[in-house]
Amino acid sequence: MPRDAVETLSQTDPSALASLGLTLAVTTAAIQAVVRPQRVYCALFSERTHAVHFHLFPRTEWLTAKYFAAHPHDTEISGPRLMDWARQTFQKPITGLDRGGALDKIRACLTPAAIEVYHHVKTMVTELPFNRLLGIRPAGDSAHLLELPSGSHYLNHLGTVHAGAQLALAEASSGEFLLRHFGSSDGIIPVVRRVEAKFRKPANGSIMSTASAAPESLARLDAELSSKGRSVVPITVEIYDESGAHTLSATFDWFIQREKKPD
Numbered sequence: 001m002p003r004d005a006v007e008t009l010s011q012t013d014p015s016a017l018a019s020l021g022l023t024l025a026v027t028t029a030a031i032q033a034v035v036r037p038q039r040v041y042c043a044l045f046s047e048r049t050h051a052v053h054f055h056l057f058p059r060t061e062w063l064t065a066k067y068f069a070a071h072p073h074d075t076e077i078s079g080p081r082l083m084d085w086a087r088q089t090f091q092k093p094i095t096g097l098d099r100g101g102a103l104d105k106i107r108a109c110l111t112p113a114a115i116e117v118y119h120h121v122k123t124m125v126t127e128l129p130f131n132r133l134l135g136i137r138p139a140g141d142s143a144h145l146l147e148l149p150s151g152s153h154y155l156n157h158l159g160t161v162h163a164g165a166q167l168a169l170a171e172a173s174s175g176e177f178l179l180r181h182f183g184s185s186d187g188i189i190p191v192v193r194r195v196e197a198k199f200r201k202p203a204n205g206s207i208m209s210t211a212s213a214a215p216e217s218l219a220r221l222d223a224e225l226s227s228k229g230r231s232v233v234p235i236t237v238e239i240y241d242e243s244g245a246h247t248l249s250a251t252f253d254w255f256i257q258r259e260k261k262p263d
Contacts, residue, residue, distance in 0.1 A: 005085035030109035061140035161203035177211035
């Protein structure tokens with residue numbers, strides 16, 4: 001909410017408008033990183049308070065399932081209808097959800113330093129142009145990292161998810177894992193040097209990923225970057241389809257180099 005309350009955006013001070021887009025983007029990224037929603041809605045109403053403020057509303061996999069259970073005849077999601085239904089249905093805190101803990105984690109992502117980093121680097125690899133083109137997005141549950149939705153344009157000649165689509169999700173997931181390790185890509189140049197992949201089973205429907213690295217590998221990475229300014233680290237990625245079938249295992253060797261500061 002602006003420090004000086006106004007009723008419409010047209011009345012908002014230009015300096016406040018200049019930072020509005022960045023503020024919404026950084027806050028949305030923080031919600032995506034902590035909550036792992038399928039989508040984050042952004043809405044401006046100001047009917048009750050008559051002061052400009054925004055609602056950032058995460059639509060999670062759990063909430064989506066509850067919505068369709070309450071609306072069995074719906075085949076598509078209407079964002080405004082879902083928001084209105086959720087606000088009427090969940091007027092009291094939901095038992096079993098750590099609301100306070102999630103808010104604390106989101107606030108921790110909104111430090112001045114984190115906002116400054118956002119000026120220089122996108123906070124998630126899903127925002128890279130190629131990954132956005134493919135539709136790679138944060139996974140809708142905490143057990144997975146990224147996901148690729150189902151769609152006929154991802155299929156191969158057998159009607160299963162194309163190998164290229166699975167590898168693209170795997171590569172993006174390895175990069176996302178590294179980005180979260182460093183906190184940002186500011187000051188480093190990471191490139192994939194080598195890939196080893198094994199396709200295990202055909203993939204059907206949406207696919208999702210997990211990523212990991214041996215603790216000793218990450219420790220060596222940090223040490224060598226500090227001492228030598230460069231290192232190589234292997235990131236292991238597993239891909240699963242919506243049925244839970246384990247469809248791909250891959251290891252990406254990332255070469256990472258510190259950016260040289262100008263003299």
